[in-house]
Amino acid sequence: MRVSVVGAQGRMGSHVVAAVEAAEDMQLALQVDSSDDLTQVSPENTDVAVDFTVPDVTLDNVLTLIKQGVNVVVGTTGWNDDKLAQVREALAQAPRKDQAVFIAPNFAISAVLADYFAGIAAPYFESAEVIEAHHPNKLDAPSGTAVHTAHTIAQARRQADCAPMPDATVGNEPSRGDVVDGVHVHAVRLRGLNAHEEILLGNPGEQMIIRSDCFDRASFMPGVLLACRKVGEHPGLTVGLDQFLDL
Numbered sequence: 001m002r003v004s005v006v007g008a009q010g011r012m013g014s015h016v017v018a019a020v021e022a023a024e025d026m027q028l029a030l031q032v033d034s035s036d037d038l039t040q041v042s043p044e045n046t047d048v049a050v051d052f053t054v055p056d057v058t059l060d061n062v063l064t065l066i067k068q069g070v071n072v073v074v075g076t077t078g079w080n081d082d083k084l085a086q087v088r089e090a091l092a093q094a095p096r097k098d099q100a101v102f103i104a105p106n107f108a109i110s111a112v113l114a115d116y117f118a119g120i121a122a123p124y125f126e127s128a129e130v131i132e133a134h135h136p137n138k139l140d141a142p143s144g145t146a147v148h149t150a151h152t153i154a155q156a157r158r159q160a161d162c163a164p165m166p167d168a169t170v171g172n173e174p175s176r177g178d179v180v181d182g183v184h185v186h187a188v189r190l191r192g193l194n195a196h197e198e199i200l201l202g203n204p205g206e207q208m209i210i211r212s213d214c215f216d217r218a219s220f221m222p223g224v225l226l227a228c229r230k231v232g233e234h235p236g237l238t239v240g241l242d243q244f245l246d247l
C-alpha cells in the first residue's frame with residue numbers, strides 16, 4: 001500500500017511518515033507540505049493520502065484529493081456538518097465509484113474508548129461535562145475530540161429522553177466553557193501536556209470520571225495505520241475510528 005502524507009513536516013505528519021516507513025505492508029509515497037502542489041498526489045503514485053494539516057485547509061485538501069481519485073484518511077480537526085456534507089457531495093462526483101474518505105477526531109484507542117464509554121454512561125447521570133487539556137501549540141479549541149464526545153453524550157441523552165442537566169448559572173458565563181450540543185466543554189492549554197480528556201459525570205452523592213491520556217504521539221499511530229488499511233473497504237465518508245473497531 002502506497003501512502004502519501006500531507007502535512008508531512010508537522011508534529012503528527014512526521015510521526016506518520018516514520019510509522020508508514022516502519023510498516024511492512026506500506027510504502028511511503030509522497031511527502032506534501034504547505035509549499036507543495038497537492039495535485040502531484042494521484043492514483044499513479046498513491047493508494048491512500050493521510051492529511052494532518054491545519055483546520056483551515058483540510059477541507060480544501062480533501063476535496064482536491066477526492067478529485068485526484070485517491071482515498072483519504074484525515075486526522076486534522078475543524079470539521080462540522082456543513083464541511084462533512086461538502087465531502088459527501090464531492091464523493092458522489094468522484095472519479096471512482098468506490099472512493100473513500102475516513103475522518104477521525106482521534107486515533108488513540110484510549111480516547112476512542114473514552115468517547116464510547118461516555119455514550120454508554122451519559123444517560124445514567126444528571127450531569128455531564130467535558131474537560132480537555134492539550135499542549136499550548138494547539139491551534140484550535142475546544143479539541144475535535146472533545147466536540148465529538150459532547151455530541152456523543154448529547155445524542156445518548158436524547159435517545160434516552162433525559163431531562164436537561166441541572167445548572168443555575170445566570171447568563172452565558174464564559175467561565176462555564178463552550179456549550180457544544182448542550183454539553184459544557186472546557187479547554188486547558190498547558191506546557192508539558194500532550195492530549196488529555198476527562199468526562200465528568202455526576203449524580204446526587206456520586207461522580208464518575210472517564211479519562212484518556214495520550215502522553216506521546218505514538219499513541220495515535222496504530223489507529224492511523226489501521227485506518228489506512230481499512231479505508232478502501234468503506235466507500236463513501238466514514239467518521240470516527242469506532243466505526244473500524246468491533247465495539
Ligand SMILES: NC(=O)C1=CN([C@@H]2O[C@H](COP(=O)(O)OP(=O)(O)OC[C@H]3O[C@@H](n4cnc5c(N)ncnc54)[C@H](OP(=O)(O)O)[C@@H]3O)[C@@H](O)[C@H]2O)C=CC1
Nearest residue numbers: 007009010011012033034053057075076077104105106107
Ligand atoms: N486525529 C488525531 O488523532 C489527531 C489529530 N490531530 C490534529 O491534527 C492536526 C495537525 O496537528 P499537528 O501535527 O500538531 O500540527 P502542526 O502544526 O505541527 O502540523 C501541521 C502541518 O501542516 C502543514 N500545512 C499547513 N497547511 C498545509 C497545506 N495547505 N498543505 C500541506 N501541509 C500544510 C504545516 O506546514 P507549515 O508549518 O509550513 O504551514 C505543518 O507542517 C490538528 O488539527 C490536530 O488537532 C493531532 C493529533 C492527533
Ligand SMILES: O=C(O)C1=N[C@H](C(=O)O)C[C@H](O)C1
Nearest residue numbers: 077105106138143144145195
Ligand atoms: O492537536 C492535538 O494535539 C490533538 N488534536 C486532536 C483534537 O483536537 O482532538 C486529537 C488529540 O486530542 C490531539
